[in-house]
Amino acid sequence: MQRITIDPITRLEGHGKIEIFLDDAGNVANTYFQIPELRGFERFCVGRPVEELPLLTNRICGVCPEAHHMAAAKATDAVYHVEVPRTGKMLRELLYSAFYVTDHTTHFYALAGPDFVMGPDAPVAERNILGVIHKVGLEIGGKVIQCRKYGHTVVEMIGGRKVHPCTSIPGGLTKGITEEQRKEIEEMGKWAIDFALFSLKLFNDIVLGNKAYVDLILGDVYTHQTYYMGTVDEKNHVNFYDGKVRVVDPDGKELVKYAPKDYAENIAEHVEPWTYLKFPYLKKVGWKGFVDGKDSGVYCATPLSRLNAADGMATPRAQEEYEKFYKTLGGKPVHQRLATHWARLIELLYAAERWVELATDPEITSSNYHAIPTEKPTEGVGIVEAPRGTLTHHYWTDERGVVTKVNLIVGTTNNYAPISMSINKAARNLIKQGTVVTEPLLNMVEMAFRIYDPCFGCATHSLPGQMPLEVTIRNAAGEPIKVLKQFVD
Amino acid sequence: MSAKPKFAMYWAASCGGCEIAVLNIHEKILDVDANFDVVFWPVAMDAKYKDVEAMEDGSILLTLWNGGIRNDENEHIAHLLRKKSKILVAFGSCACEGCIPGLANFVPVKELVDTAFTTISTDNPQNLRPQTTYAMPEGEIHIPTLYPQLRTLDQVVDVDYYMPGCPPESHQIGAVIDLVVQVLQGKAQLPPKGAVIGAGNSTVCDECKRKRNVKTIKEFGRIQLTHADPELCLLEQGIPCNGVATRSGCNARCPTAGAQCIGCYGPAEGVIDYGARLISAFASVIDADKPEEIERILDGLVDPAGQFYRFNLAGSLLRAGKSAWKG
Numbered sequence: 001m002q003r004i005t006i007d008p009i010t011r012l013e014g015h016g017k018i019e020i021f022l023d024d025a026g027n028v029a030n031t032y033f034q035i036p037e038l039r040g041f042e043r044f045c046v047g048r049p050v051e052e053l054p055l056l057t058n059r060i061c062g063v064c065p066e067a068h069h070m071a072a073a074k075a076t077d078a079v080y081h082v083e084v085p086r087t088g089k090m091l092r093e094l095l096y097s098a099f100y101v102t103d104h105t106t107h108f109y110a111l112a113g114p115d116f117v118m119g120p121d122a123p124v125a126e127r128n129i130l131g132v133i134h135k136v137g138l139e140i141g142g143k144v145i146q147c148r149k150y151g152h153t154v155v156e157m158i159g160g161r162k163v164h165p166c167t168s169i170p171g172g173l174t175k176g177i178t179e180e181q182r183k184e185i186e187e188m189g190k191w192a193i194d195f196a197l198f199s200l201k202l203f204n205d206i207v208l209g210n211k212a213y214v215d216l217i218l219g220d221v222y223t224h225q226t227y228y229m230g231t232v233d234e235k236n237h238v239n240f241y242d243g244k245v246r247v248v249d250p251d252g253k254e255l256v257k258y259a260p261k262d263y264a265e266n267i268a269e270h271v272e273p274w275t276y277l278k279f280p281y282l283k284k285v286g287w288k289g290f291v292d293g294k295d296s297g298v299y300c301a302t303p304l305s306r307l308n309a310a311d312g313m314a315t316p317r318a319q320e321e322y323e324k325f326y327k328t329l330g331g332k333p334v335h336q337r338l339a340t341h342w343a344r345l346i347e348l349l350y351a352a353e354r355w356v357e358l359a360t361d362p363e364i365t366s367s368n369y370h371a372i373p374t375e376k377p378t379e380g381v382g383i384v385e386a387p388r389g390t391l392t393h394h395y396w397t398d399e400r401g402v403v404t405k406v407n408l409i410v411g412t413t414n415n416y417a418p419i420s421m422s423i424n425k426a427a428r429n430l431i432k433q434g435t436v437v438t439e440p441l442l443n444m445v446e447m448a449f450r451i452y453d454p455c456f457g458c459a460t461h462s463l464p465g466q467m468p469l470e471v472t473i474r475n476a477a478g479e480p481i482k483v484l485k486q487f488v489d
Numbered sequence: 490m491s492a493k494p495k496f497a498m499y500w501a502a503s504c505g506g507c508e509i510a511v512l513n514i515h516e517k518i519l520d521v522d523a524n525f526d527v528v529f530w531p532v533a534m535d536a537k538y539k540d541v542e543a544m545e546d547g548s549i550l551l552t553l554w555n556g557g558i559r560n561d562e563n564e565h566i567a568h569l570l571r572k573k574s575k576i577l578v579a580f581g582s583c584a585c586e587g588c589i590p591g592l593a594n595f596v597p598v599k600e601l602v603d604t605a606f607t608t609i610s611t612d613n614p615q616n617l618r619p620q621t622t623y624a625m626p627e628g629e630i631h632i633p634t635l636y637p638q639l640r641t642l643d644q645v646v647d648v649d650y651y652m653p654g655c656p657p658e659s660h661q662i663g664a665v666i667d668l669v670v671q672v673l674q675g676k677a678q679l680p681p682k683g684a685v686i687g688a689g690n691s692t693v694c695d696e697c698k699r700k701r702n703v704k705t706i707k708e709f710g711r712i713q714l715t716h717a718d719p720e721l722c723l724l725e726q727g728i729p730c731n732g733v734a735t736r737s738g739c740n741a742r743c744p745t746a747g748a749q750c751i752g753c754y755g756p757a758e759g760v761i762d763y764g765a766r767l768i769s770a771f772a773s774v775i776d777a778d779k780p781e782e783i784e785r786i787l788d789g790l791v792d793p794a795g796q797f798y799r800f801n802l803a804g805s806l807l808r809a810g811k812s813a814w815k816g
Contacts (some may be wrong), residue, residue, distance in 0.1 A: 001626055001628055003627075003628055017632075019628075019630050021625075021627035021628060029627050030625070030626075030627050032625065032630055033634055034630065035631040035632075036560070036562065036633045037502065037559070037560070037633070038601065038602060038605060038619070038635060039502060039559065039590045039593065039601075040590075040593045040596075040598075040600075040601030040602075040604070041590075041600045042603065042604050042605055042608060043596055043600055043604035043605070044592040044593045044595060044596060044601070045591070045592075047595075047792055047794070047795065048592075048795045049792050049795075050797070051710065051711060051712055051713050052751070052792075052799075054588050055748075055751055056592075058504075058506075059504050059506070059588065059589040059590065060504060061504050061505060061506075062503070062506020062507065062508070062509050062656060063504075063505040063506070063508075063509060065504070065506060076713075080713070122496070144513060145516070148512075148513075148515075149515060152513060153536035157548050159746070160742060160745070160746025160747070160748060161511075161742050161743070161746070162513055162659065163506045163509050163510055163513070163656050164506060164655065164656070164753075165742045166742075166746060166748040166750055166751075167746050167747060168715040169712055169713045169748075173712055173747075174712065174717070174746060174748050175719070175746055175747040212626030263610070264609050264610050266612055268610055268611070268612040269608075269611045269612060270609050270612050271606060271611065271612065271613045271615075271617045272617075272620065273617045273619060273620045273623055274619070274620065274623040274625065275619060275631050275632060276605075276619045276632060276633065278605075278606075278611060280610075281612075287612065305546070316579075327782075360743040368715075370716070372714060372715070372716065373714065394609075400791050401711070401791070402791050402792060407608040407609055407610055409610060431645055460553050478720055
């Protein structure tokens with residue numbers, strides 16, 4: 001048995017490692033995607049005042065602390081049975097929309113874009129954000145930096161800080177915004193809409209205009225048929241901040257639509273002893289292993305999943321793009337995982353449109369952004385859509401509001417089984433008896449999980465965003481027989 | 490290969506916020522690029538341990554290390570980068586003092602794992618736990634071993650400078666980069682070894698614009714249960730704000746936004762134990778003369794251990810790293 005080790009892949013709220021085993025004929029026998037870290041938040045948050053959890057759980061992930069801040073704040077609202085005033089909800093969602101614009105932009109330009117703009121088999125030195133900028137012009141690099149700046153400016157205005165926001169508390173926020181700030185936020189939002197439209201046009205020209213890419217997207221290597229999850233509003237439109245969690249089956253039919261408090265009746269987490277991360281699955285369907293199909297409880301929670309799980313987008317221009325998306329790809333649901341990159345750009349447009357909608361609401365500058373809780377704290381669940389999947393925080397407290405128990409199902413975790421399956425499928429398709437394992441092949445394996453934007457993704461903002469990989473092929477005695485590297489000079 | 494000095498940045502048990510803070514210096518990142526060869530930075534470029542191992546000892550001029558030491562892999566890389574780096578900076582709260590993940594040191598590591606694998610949504614009929622070595626049908630696979638305690642970087646290797654904050658503020662990172670560039674150009678000197686860089690020498694209170702009236706309090710309150718006055722000192726309104734013991738450098742960002750300081754910049758200059766300093770500061774605002782009255786007021790602090798050691802448990806006298814490590 002030969003073994004190929006990919007270690008380390010960089011960040012997935014920690015570090016990741018892939019083991020690929022080849023049988024004696026040289027075909028892939030199996031793959032294991034391992035998460036080697038556990039920090040213990042569910043235990044050490046016990047004993048803390050519940051209002052601190054939006055601050056402590058931020059530190060689970062500094063790449064998307066806004067998502068933890070919001071899910072935690074909503075869980076504390078529920079713990080206190082308090083209804084956040086309309087302005088408070090809008091301010092949180094406005095912060096969150098600006099964050100989404102920043103996060104999706106950087107993923108597309110720094111990580112996913114290079115594979116398409118430069119091509120999956122372009123020279124390693126060019127297949128990064130700098131290569132993209134050289135090819136499509138410096139101006140775009142400037143726009144990406146500008147987009148990050150604007151997004152973080154809004155996060156800081158409402159959230160108090162650029163990283164690890166601090167203003168959401170049980171019942172609302174500690175501060176509102178002034179009319180002057182509102183105007184500035186509105187202007188930046190309008191710019192973000194233009195930027196999103198520009199990004200979609202770029203995708204249209206470069207990717208959809210190239211038959212080779214369209215074939216790659218529609219091909220089998222990156223296709224899986226699973227359930228899809230996403231949060232929807234009362235009209236079944238995509239929403240990132242609030243609503244019910246809807247799950248559709250591989251045929252696109254609704255399996256369930258559940259309120260946050262009912263998550264544990266719907267989701268369970270399977271355990272494997274060789275990794276520190278669990279594998280969530282749909283309880284009603286059951287865990288059947290790392291397999292596709294209607295009988296397998298594996299689900300996916302990504303931009304593509306959210307579009308598949310919804311009936312449309314809540315803003316006009318994003319809705320147009322949504323319709324075009326399904327028309328082009330042959331109807332719902334779309335199973336071709338590479339289309340996730342396109343779906344992400346449609347979400348980018350939605351987030352920008354929502355940003356302006358909220359910034360122009362007459363009540364957004366109201367001082368009614370916090371309701372003081374009056375009921376005894378008990379237990380509560382908060383759910384938001386993190387860019388990388390549905391994020392669930394569940395807290396229990398004593399009557400003083402001191403935490404007694406915590407359960408978290410984190411964005412990327414939802415996709416642990418699907419990512420593992422995508423890696424496995426890509427490896428099986430790409431590494432076969434007699435295959436010479438080349439660098440572009442490594443990149444094709446890399447593309448299998450870049451789809452999901454696991455947490456290291458958005459961290460590569462504005463720098464060459466290729467994931468460093470090294471593959472060591474060993475013989476049955478464990479001796480290295482060939483080493484392949486990328487981004488290793 | 491150019492003759493530019495070499496730069497590295499690494500994350501151990503951290504959240505990635507330090508990397509985002511570095512990227513948030515925006516255009517100044519080009520100064521880093523212009524003045525350094527970035528030889529190792531897993532988030533942005535090249536993550537190969539083997540390449541670091543192949544470098545000559547001391548060949549990296551500057552390494553920014555973020556994250557605490559949670560497992561054997563973290564420790565191994567800490568020793569490796571120490572050997573290869575001339576200047577090793579404990580960058581951010583995790584590396585300096587343990588940060589929020591250091592709160593794990595209140596409980597045995599077994600409980601951390603047991604909790605994660607027995608939550609209400611966990612389907613674990615065989616009561617499995619992660620195994621560091623596991624025999625699969627195709628061969629053995631491995632994951633790192635969690636240590637009994639989370640340690641700070643200087644509890645594991647020698648550290649040259651400390652840059653506090655969770656994360657360090659981007660304007661402070663920019664200032665440190667400017668300084669290093671000036672040092673490279675011979676226009677400035679490095680601070681003495683062991684110095685705290687990229688932060689102030691006073692307290693968050695000194696940077697906070699809220700008015701203080703040297704008022705004392707009859708009870709501690711909770712931020713969600715009051716409408717705090719936006720102009721007045723939060724502590725004097727009974728909100729347990731940590732600004733008085735916390736190092737300046739952030740421009741009092743959280744109190745300015747209406748939230749209490751939670752202490753992410755660590756102990757103020759000259760403070761040996763953050764918690765002890767904060768306890769004495771809180772004691773000084775309590776308005777009571779009878780012991781039972783003092784007790785009643787202190788009961789309003791529902792989580793004293795977390796309040797006083799939220800960011801710095803791993804680095805504090807309470808859990809002074811090495812002795813606790815032996816236990």
